[in-house]
Amino acid sequence: MSRFVYAPVEMPPEAVKLRAQVRAFCEEERAAGRFEPAVGSMVAADEAFSAKLGERGWLGMTWPKQYGGHERSALERYVVVEELLAAGAPVMAHWIADRQSGPQILRHGSERAKNEILPRVAAGKCYFAIGMSEPDTGSDLASVKSRAHKVDGGWSLTGRKVWTSYAHRAHYLIALVRTSGTADQRHVGLTQFIVDLKAPGVTVRPIYNLYGGHDFNEVTFDDVFVPEDMIVAGEGRGWEMVTAELAFERSGPDRFMSTFPLLCETFDAVGEAPTDTQAAELGRLVANLATLRRMSSSIAGMLQAGLNPATEAALVKDLGTGLEQEIPEVARRILPSATRAGMPNDRYTALLHESQMQCVSYSIRGGTREILRGMIARGLGLR
């Protein structure tokens, strides 16, 4: 049976209360002028905001209290994440640490890594970047050329990582590097290291994106020392680690809600009395969004149950980024700029332009469409 099932989840009663709390907090912050809703809030960072979330117990939510966590369910975390994205809050600073690096360290990190790092992540004061891609390594991740060799008490890293979002402010980066063998051996001989970005030998250089924004960077390692206990899982287990990490990276609401603030603004701009076409176009987006929420929350339920829904997550990301990219297309179709003459610098237009320029990246970061569809095809037994 070639069926991917997205079973319903029962939201715990606490989640309902939590949703109201997060919503009220975001509205308060927004009313106080501390942020303006942004599209792809994963690119808007505000470390003070992240620290406030930490204070309220909304980071590291599912982790043990021993490591600064709050022992709440994946579904409660899902609700918090959704509310932050719906509000267009500036969450980039802590996003990667809370979403994937933290959980990875919790499951596979050394005791030292867990004790030193996780409480700071949960407090919203310690940030991570992802070190997977390289200048010659994109979708073909197994071809990484960065290497590490054994030295006294640890490893010495040399190589280069690119598209490392937020590395210019982050404290750590988890790097996938080759520790043995050659690129021909593919998935064998790869290891994940937690690299301190302030360590000697690390250089971070900005790579500006197409609209001049500074989100990602090039990170160079020149004989960077990494202590033995900053290995994730163990030498040679890098590929397995990357694969596990991606289920966390791909299934969340950040894969279908990036341009939600533009959808809200479009509803506001259309107003009380939409034409039939406007109503139908907006209704279609809402129907897709409601469906994706069902699928994504279902995956939160699977993660809660300890499953590894990697293929289900790939499917949600592929459909979700498709919706994110469609929102600006629909917006400009149903609200042509001609009908809004005389208001060229309004919020709606600004969000529309931001969305348009940013959303092409959504189906690249975290796994391209082609990679995702390859995974789904494997899930169907076609590969």
Place this chain on the structure above:
Amino acid sequence: MSDMREEMIRTLDRVVEDILTPAEREKADGGGTSDKLWAALVEQGFTAIGEADGEIGFADTMALVQRSGYHAVPVPLGETIMARRLLARAGIALPDGAVTLVPPAAAGAPAAKHASVPFGRACTHAVVAAGPELQLLAIDGAVSNEGINQAGEARDDIDVSKTTVVAKAQFPNAARTLQLEGALLRTVQLSGALERTLEHCMTWVNDRVQFGRPIARFQAMQHAMAVMASEVAAANAATDMAVEKSIGSADWFAVAVAKSRAGEAAGRVANGAHAAFGAMGFTREHQLHYATRRLWSWRDDFGSEVVWQTEIGRALAGAGGRGLWRELTAQGRPAGVAHPTFVRCWPEPICPADRLRPFYNSCICRRLRTFSSSRLAIGRSVTFMTLGSSNGDQQKI
């Protein structure tokens, strides 16, 4: 999956395998039904599901309907099950035999004929919405014009003067409810036909050899299949959600979302399947068309995608961006209002255009707040009249 559900699906699979030979399907196609299949379904008790206090739960019943969509059964099983659920809710005694649903006409005016009634000629009875009532009609000999849809299923016109009202009951929002239940039925059937189409494709791409290898080995084909499987998964997720929320009666938002999403998937998956099959799938001989022609037909029944999408867009437009998120995350529905109530503000309109729009009770409150600042003096009473009943619901702003 419950034992009951598994057992019913296994039974249906077996019955279909025994009876629905290609010849039997071909015979029924073009407005007919398979009498042999219907007799077998009667024997299994499947045509008698739908009592209000029946033993089989709604989700299990819908799983059976989904499977009947998968098998493209040429009999009014789904219609009968849905009609019985409505009759049971209305407190009308359930007739034996095949019952169909009369799709509510766009205009509410009494008509001389009921148009495009599914399987009209094969049913003894029909459920129809007549003003504030739900009625059970005897329709034997009342078909005035026999027609078919794209799938070759009977869609017949019924001469109202030749029908008799067997029973009737007051029913709030009768036409609206019938429309929603019908849309839910087609959504569930679509979900089954989508699965069947995808399975046809999976078998085909693994078997068909071109350029020396199964076409499943080509990346272009793998990606096409991945896209189709994603569409099917999304349609199924939306359908499951609609079924879960419609246990007592159809939940309009969930049904609107699901009919819209499944309808979108139907077009894409049918196209994708025919692309994968090439000329082979374009033949009468191949079984694929029993699924794909139903995809094209069912997505139009009881409101096509655009009808439901327009309704969703309209219902949410007034509340703006913040209202949109509030609505999407609303927990459950207020007790007693499982379907939208058409409300009208009285004595004077609050909506600028005095339009009648579907809203939940909760939304009424929200709209009151929205408008209280700009258009109404705080502290005034406004009465909401539910159309079709005389109960005014007082609410103070």
